[in-house]
Amino acid sequence: MLLGGFFDALAQARGALQAGHVELKGRAIGRAVRIVEEGLRSSLDDRQGGPLAANLRALYGYVVLRLTQANLHNDAVLLDECAHLMEPVRAAWQAIGPAAAAPAR
Secondary structure, three states, X not given: OHHHHHHHHHHHHHHHHHHOOHHHHHHHHHHHHHHHHHHHHHHOOHHHHHHHHHHHHHHHHHHHHHHHHHHHHOOHHHHHXXXXXXXXXXXXXXXXXXXXXXXXX
């Protein structure tokens, strides 16, 4: 899923940052940004989603900003912040995943 890829990209970026591999760090953060922008944020429907979609859009925009800053400043704390911010979204999808896959009654 998209969120799994997002968290994998953060882990790869964190490892590359610790190892001093600037190019790999940049590619991993770029992948995380694309997942948020092109996958998560672009799929929001403001008309049907209402305030929830608006709040998620704002969250995703902020996460992209912080990822960009993390990349520019080689800041692992900002990567951790992004993970912390996105964890409730991942948990929510994991919680509804089984319910969404169950047949309707």
